[in-house]
Amino acid sequence: MIAGRAGVDGPRVPSSRMRAADLLPTGTLGLRARRPRALLSALGIAIGIAAIVAVLGVTRSSQAALLEQIDRLGTNLLTVANGKDLGGAETMLPADATRMIRRVEGVTGVAPTAQLLGRNVYRTDRVPSGQTGGLALRACDAALPATLDGHIRQGRFLDAATGAYPVAVLGYEAARTLGITRVDAQTRIWAGGHWFTVAGILDPLTLAPEIDRSALIGFPVAARLLGYEGQPTRLYVRAAQDQVDAVAGLLGATANPAGPETVAVTRPSDALTARVAVAESSAVLFLGLGAIALLVGGIGIGNIMVISVLERRGEIGLRRALGAAPRHVAGQFLTESLTLAAFGGAGGVALGCAVTLALARARGWTVLIPVEALWGGVAVAIVVGALAGLYPALRAARLSPTDALRTA
Template sequence: MNGPALRPARLRPADVLRTGASGLRARRTRVVLSALGIALGIATMVAVVGLSTSSRADLLDRLDRLGTNLLTAEAGKNELGQDVQLPKSAVAMVERIGPVQHATATGAVNARVRRSDVVPEELASGVTVQAARPDLLDALGARTSQGSWLDPASERLPTVVLGSVAADRLGITAPGAKILLNDRWYVVTGILAPIDLVPTLDRTALVGFPSAERYLGFDGHPTTVFERSTDASVEAVQQVLARTVNPGNEGSVKVSRPSDALAAKAATDKGLTALMLGLGAVALLVGGVGVANTMVISVLERRAEIGLRRALGATKGAIRLQFLTESLLLSALGGTAGAALGAVATLAFARAQGWTAVVPPWSLAGGLGATLVIGVAAGLYPAVRASRLHPTVALNAS
């Protein structure tokens, strides 16, 4: 009489995990080194995505604060290559454009800037001089970091406000100091905070139009006109601004939107992020090779264990599952550590830069998912190789 057919025992999920983990615990140093390769790859990818996202979010936040409705019109050159002068009434003409909410201007002043009279005149300070109107900061959304800005009274006096970079180059740390513009002493009444939309003004010494005309030989013609209009009308104003600023010679006027430079920077950051993600993927691939190498060596070293388990009735599927589980656990260990390390690095760097830290959840999930794929790919061959070992051959080889 035939008895019931024997069926191989199936390992429960808990048994599979325990068996796979026991193989890792027996080789802790090798496991740590192999997991480190995976961790570095995942940490790089998570940190790159997190820092790029945080930087872009900060940039877009600044764009929202500064607005994208600022346009500039700069004097250029005519067909003969000669500098063109904008009319003194340019600001008044721009203000007549219906949607324009605010218009102001600056004018280039031909003046040398020196810290003191002992500095040789031929030694350049790298600071230019611009005449400015009292309403310039309101139009640009800028502010002073120290001291005060020009007002209707001080714009007529020998007073000057320095851009942030100009103050550093001249060694001025606080208002009240004096500097020489040509041969005239000017008192520094304020220092500007960095101006994101018009960074050229950071390297400028700004004086009032009346003061520049009285003391520095300025002719009173603006060289750059700034205007703000409603958001919906920016495109329309941009089309008519050049011929409004300089009627009959609009071809010599360059009209631009300063916020476009910040938007372009955000787009550039995306391209750099893609490059860095590629480098992170290479690091992850190297880590996967390390895991595969670890698993192959583990199979060679544990042939006696494999032979004994096969002799006691373990199926080929059980052996494959054991080594595949080991590979997955090893990769998951590195992936989890790498995701945590990347998130911590993002938080630390973003805080140091004054950004709001953003770690997209998809980057963490994607990183962990990539480690599982790497774990399967790296452990598949060693697992199949282990399952194909014949019990007798494996025991004799030991």
């Protein structure tokens, strides 16, 4: 649109104006004329934004799942296990360690276990002795499920009666390794050179993976058939939530007063907490990769815009000859770059959300995508588009009408 402008010493001099409503149609003219190239240019931005959104969404969803798991399982479970002396040799817990720990103020439950070394678990007595499958045979008592907050998937757990007979309960992974999917009177395993009837299968125990890969028998039968002498190798201790640190500080000296430094006291939930920190560290790495992809996409847009300026010199020259001001030409090409980036950013946000949703559903997580990632992804894409299109836009604005028409 041409409007009059009063001169200082003469008649009104025509000036050029462009309405804001005309800027978008004019700025997207090149995109509509070259759609495949525009889509490929926007794809570079979309990939970078999708990577960033997906990393933030997957990290937040996995962290929420881990924190929910920690809250559900509790952070008040402690383990007391055999440690090592100054010479590096493994030490044994005293036989009365369980009784002593039960007296500690703040302890709400203790479940002793003993790994029976050299006693392996097999599906039948025909399996070669070297093929152990990494399974262990452990003795325990009826307090184990309550202390670990464990649940029976099939059958029943050991009690005072069955613990005195060749009856076993399998951890979840042990049952899978042995190929046992159901429990009945004919289901047996070969353990420590004796047949044991399988009475039950446990659900997975996140805080006690060693139990998952074990066959559990009672202390009385372990002493009668397998030579167990009464010394536990690992005790699971539940403490009152507000006294966990105090109880942890007392367990070593209580379990073995003669050598508290040889007792290993740990909190299994710390491993889950560490996984949250590892996920955050990994997210920083992947965010860096996403930023690199976004930078490459921005460079691609800048390259396409420079080529577009060169291809459309005739159009630029004609518009300038008809009265378009340099700022109008710059606005046209800057709008084109911003439009490319905005579409790429929106597509990247949608793609990142889809990846997060698919992975979260596959892992059973609650889908959590930070709101900042949604609007921030589009905003970052627009900023990248503005930076990428600034130089081509200024270059187009500096072309004079005569030079542009002569070289077109």
